[in-house]
Amino acid sequence: MGKRTKLGIYFSYNENWIGGTYYIINIIEALKTIPDNDLPKIYFISENHKDLEIIKKINYPYAKYLIIGENQKKEFLSKSLNKITSNKFKLSTNSKIVNLDFIFPYLPNQFLSKIKKRLSWIPDLQEKHLPEFFSKEELEGRDRECRRIAHHEKNVLFSSKDAFDDFSKFYLEATAQKYILNFAVTHPKYDHLNIGILKEKYQLNGKYFFSPNQFWKHKNQIIILKALKLLKEKGQLNFQTAFSGKEHDYRNPEYFASLKTYVSENNLTNEVKFLGFIDRRDQLQLMNNAEAIIQPSLFEGWSTVIEDAKAMNQCIIASNLNVHKEQLSDSAHFFDPADAEALSEIMLKIINGKKVKYQKNYSENIQKFGRDFINIINEIIK
Numbered sequence: 001m002g003k004r005t006k007l008g009i010y011f012s013y014n015e016n017w018i019g020g021t022y023y024i025i026n027i028i029e030a031l032k033t034i035p036d037n038d039l040p041k042i043y044f045i046s047e048n049h050k051d052l053e054i055i056k057k058i059n060y061p062y063a064k065y066l067i068i069g070e071n072q073k074k075e076f077l078s079k080s081l082n083k084i085t086s087n088k089f090k091l092s093t094n095s096k097i098v099n100l101d102f103i104f105p106y107l108p109n110q111f112l113s114k115i116k117k118r119l120s121w122i123p124d125l126q127e128k129h130l131p132e133f134f135s136k137e138e139l140e141g142r143d144r145e146c147r148r149i150a151h152h153e154k155n156v157l158f159s160s161k162d163a164f165d166d167f168s169k170f171y172l173e174a175t176a177q178k179y180i181l182n183f184a185v186t187h188p189k190y191d192h193l194n195i196g197i198l199k200e201k202y203q204l205n206g207k208y209f210f211s212p213n214q215f216w217k218h219k220n221q222i223i224i225l226k227a228l229k230l231l232k233e234k235g236q237l238n239f240q241t242a243f244s245g246k247e248h249d250y251r252n253p254e255y256f257a258s259l260k261t262y263v264s265e266n267n268l269t270n271e272v273k274f275l276g277f278i279d280r281r282d283q284l285q286l287m288n289n290a291e292a293i294i295q296p297s298l299f300e301g302w303s304t305v306i307e308d309a310k311a312m313n314q315c316i317i318a319s320n321l322n323v324h325k326e327q328l329s330d331s332a333h334f335f336d337p338a339d340a341e342a343l344s345e346i347m348l349k350i351i352n353g354k355k356v357k358y359q360k361n362y363s364e365n366i367q368k369f370g371r372d373f374i375n376i377i378n379e380i381i382k
Helices: 015-031 049-056 070-079 136-152 161-170 195-201 221-233 255-265 280-288 304-311 322-328 340-351 363-381
Strands: 006-010 041-046 063-067 089-093 096-100 102-104 155-158 177-180 208-212 240-244 272-274 293-295 316-319 333-335
Touching: 006 015, 006 096, 015 049, 015 304, 015 363, 041 049, 049 063, 102 363, 136 161, 155 161, 161 177, 161 322, 195 280, 208 221, 208 280, 221 240, 221 255, 221 340, 240 280, 255 272, 280 304, 293 304, 304 316, 304 322, 316 322, 316 340, 333 340
Parallel strands: 006 041, 006 102, 041 063, 155 177, 208 240, 208 293, 240 272, 293 316, 316 333
Antiparallel strands: 089 096
16 A cells, blocks of 8 residues: 555534534544555644543544643644755654645644645634624634635635535635535444433433533524413423523523523423533434434534434434535524424424434445545645
8 A cells, every 4th residue: 555644634613613613523434444455554632631532432543642831832842844845845853753745624834834735624604794793802813713714725625515505605806716525424423322311310200302512502402491481371291391401692691591591481481401511422322312402503514413323314304504414414403593483383292202213324424524525635746
């Protein structure tokens, strides 16, 4: 076989955007499904050992682990920055010198900017559709970064055609080559967990729906609570709904408290359970045993929640966003994310046994994700 590509992947564990963390983990798991001869050597780059320990558990066969902390940054800048003459970036850490052929996802800094073959990533352009959820500074910063990528980077990746179309619309003069890569998820083993014990742990009784999402305002959990209120008023609320995720939105810090207030004021305490940020395996087994997964978001780039549900052939209720339809085709129950009545009717229908389920061999999605990622890298390198 030929020489393996030396691929740098920057990794940071972030509970405030856990989807971004899972994205990198899922890339590595997908790569493990393709032929060995096509696998790159991956240098995982992080700023702390704790994050790298998470990646090490994946057991990727050709892996190196590099730390760029503040001390390493200062040392590298003082000793190495002016000595680089090739097109490949020489990363010095722990007395090792590594020549990287490619970096993903590329973030501009004094280290990675020396790597000529690189791929930027824009998950979505939510700020263009829901500017009211961002501060003026954030809107300007996001636009500035998109313009930098559009005009000063050679390659940019999108997770969906929907995001690709947005970028093409809002940045008409972009010179960057655009790629689409639909990601797929690989789950840790979870089906050995006793669902009875889990339900007792999280105070769930009988049938339940599950909406696992960070508590950001655009995730729109409030519409589920409004649907439950309607069902309660009609005497048709004989099930629970659970929510999991980080209970803080830095852009709208009052959001989660407003949800709790709504539950209390509308006498939904017994029917609604806020579980917090829970263990990933617990989350997956709860998803697997729910009546359906609800994804009510006002905007998404490519939903990890929906991919999780697809992977377990679950019943999915999703807001009728273009990206959700792109992900699911007709394998879901869709509703207008502003229409609580429509959502309540779907939930009632499902409780009565009328479900639409995603029924495809999801392992093919994972393999395609890995192959397509490598193909994009090879195309850019060549």
